[in-house]
Amino acid sequence: MRRYGKNPDEDDVRVRPNRKGNRPRTTIRPKHEDAAEGFVLTVDRGRLHVLIEDRTVVAMKARELGRKSAVVGDRVAVVGDLSGAKDTLARIVRVEERSSVLRRTADDDDPYERVVVANADQLAIVTALADPEPRPRLIDRCLVAAFDAGLEPLLVLTKSDLAPAEKLMESYGSFGIRYVVTSREELTEGDAADRVREKLEGRITAFVGHSGVGKTTLVNALVERQRATGHVNAVTGRGRHTTTSALALPLPTGSGWVIDTPGVRSFGLNHIDPSRVIHAFPDLEPGTEGCPRACSHDEPDCALDAWVTDGHADPQRLYSLRRLLSTRERREGD
Ligand SMILES: Nc1nc2c(ncn2[C@@H]2O[C@H](COP(=O)(O)OP(=O)(O)OP(=O)(O)O)[C@@H](O)[C@H]2O)c(=O)[nH]1
Ligand SMILES: [Mg+2]
Ligand SMILES: [Zn+2]
Numbered sequence: 158m159r160r161y162g163k164n165p166d167e168d169d170v171r172v173r174p175n176r177k178g179n180r181p182r183t184t185i186r187p188k189h190e191d192a193a194e195g196f197v198l199t200v201d202r203g204r205l206h207v208l209i210e211d212r213t214v215v216a217m218k219a220r221e222l223g224r225k226s227a228v229v230g231d232r233v234a235v236v237g238d239l240s241g242a243k244d245t246l247a248r249i250v251r252v253e254e255r256s257s258v259l260r261r262t263a264d265d266d267d268p269y270e271r272v273v274v275a276n277a278d279q280l281a282i283v284t285a286l287a288d289p290e291p292r293p294r295l296i297d298r299c300l301v302a303a304f305d306a307g308l309e310p311l312l313v314l315t316k317s318d319l320a321p322a323e324k325l326m327e328s329y330g331s332f333g334i335r336y337v338v339t340s341r342e343e344l345t346e347g348d349a350a351d352r353v354r355e356k357l358e359g360r361i362t363a364f365v366g367h368s369g370v371g372k373t374t375l376v377n378a379l380v381e382r383q384r385a386t387g388h389v390n391a392v393t394g395r396g397r398h399t400t401t402s403a404l405a406l407p408l409p410t411g412s413g414w415v416i417d418t419p420g421v422r423s424f425g426l427n428h429i430d431p432s433r434v435i436h437a438f439p440d441l442e443p444g445t446e447g448c449p450r451a452c453s454h455d456e457p458d459c460a461l462d463a464w465v466t467d468g469h470a471d472p473q474r475l476y477s478l479r480r481l482l483s484t485r486e487r488r489e490g491d
Contacts, residue, residue: 189250192234197227197275199404205249207233212241219248227252229403229416230275230361259306259363262425265484270428274363274403274416279356280308281415283366283375287320292367296329297477298424299365301437305429308363311356312336315371317343328471332440341371344378354379354408361405361414368420373400376417380406431482438478440470455479 195207195214205216205227216235218227227233227249234251255275262270280303284291296312303310312329314322318340326336337356343349353375364372373386385399403418426434435442435454444464445452452459465472 189234189236192236192250193239195233195235195249196405197229197231197233198406199229199402200227201402204246205233207235207247207249209235209239209241212239214239214241214247215245216247216249219250221250222252225252226272228272228275229405230277230363230414231255232276257307259302259308260428261302261421262427264423264425265427267425267427270425273365273418277306277308277361277363277416279311279360279362280306281311281313281357281362281364283313283315283364283370283372284325285316285319285367285370286314286322286325287316289367289369291325293325293328293473294477294480295367295424296325297437297474297481298426300334301426301429301434301481302424304437305433310334311362313353313364313366313375314338315375316340328474339371339375341374344375350378354410357408357413357415358410359412361416363403363416363418365418365421365424367422368399370420372420373417376406376415379408379415381409426481434478434482438474440474441478444469453482455482 193209195209195216198206198208198213200206203217205218207214207216214235216233216237218225219236232253233249234253235247236250237247238245239247257277258275259273259277259280260270261273262268280299282296282299282303284296291314300310312325312334314325314336317338322338326338330336335356337349337353339349339353344353357379364376366372371386377386400417400419403416405414405416407414431453435445441461441464444461445454447460447463448454449456449458454461461475461478464470465475
């Protein structure tokens, strides 16, 4: 699997040139020498829940952080009351350098990008095989986001009790995307939880997907702590956005984290340079060799039409690529 350049947050560029070893140098202020290292588990109405050793401490951003925000997965320095006792509030004085940043915009024309998760190394793209229907274009968008952020994608196909997985498995598996197929029953009674856990061990994995695809059901089967799951609306086929905030949970083996996130309607990619989008289409990328310079891949001389006609890739994928590139320019329903 190819990995692409890390895309660190802009406000992390204050890295000193003479770094010692691999340890990121951060601004050391004498008054925060006693700060504790923590890991952000969730953010709830401006309050951050930070894991410090084995306690969860509720903290707020210190004023000196300015507009810089901490998100789930961030490693932070915390001062103040670190007891974790009820009604105490500690302060986050520093956000450490991030190894990865997963971002999205609400829509492609939304200039406001949000950081979804920091420091993840894997993106689990959760898609139900039915109820709600799979939407390959959302998978493709998540793949673009994963490649751009340097996260390894893992396709998780849920609800295999409702519909067969072969078609999606074949198309995404054929160009090297790893996948697992699960169902609620197999997760609780079969070996699906173990098969999924195997792919998560030792990593920080963010779970993304539409509302109602079964992200929380899956995460609950993998960890010890339980979160509420929802119902898929019988009329619209959409879930009701049961999960409203991202939450990091440790795998029971003690190595690795899973991050459950709220369902998304779309995965806006306004922040990604169009020339990078093609990297998430490894089945099409080699076909662009015959393209004119700076090809938009949506023009008469584009070599991808012949690439698909000659049977090198599924025409649906070219459609998906073109649709993705064009919706980045003008608004269109997905
Ligand atoms: N038939 C079937 N239903 C499932 C399966 N997995 C989950 N469900 C059901 O799908 C519904 C939605 O599951 P959730 O886990 O809440 O979905 P989610 O992706 O977390 O949804 P949001 O939190 O809204 O983003 C629940 O009623 C689950 O019981 C499955 O394998 N098969
Ligand atoms: Mg959920
Ligand atoms: Zn082209």
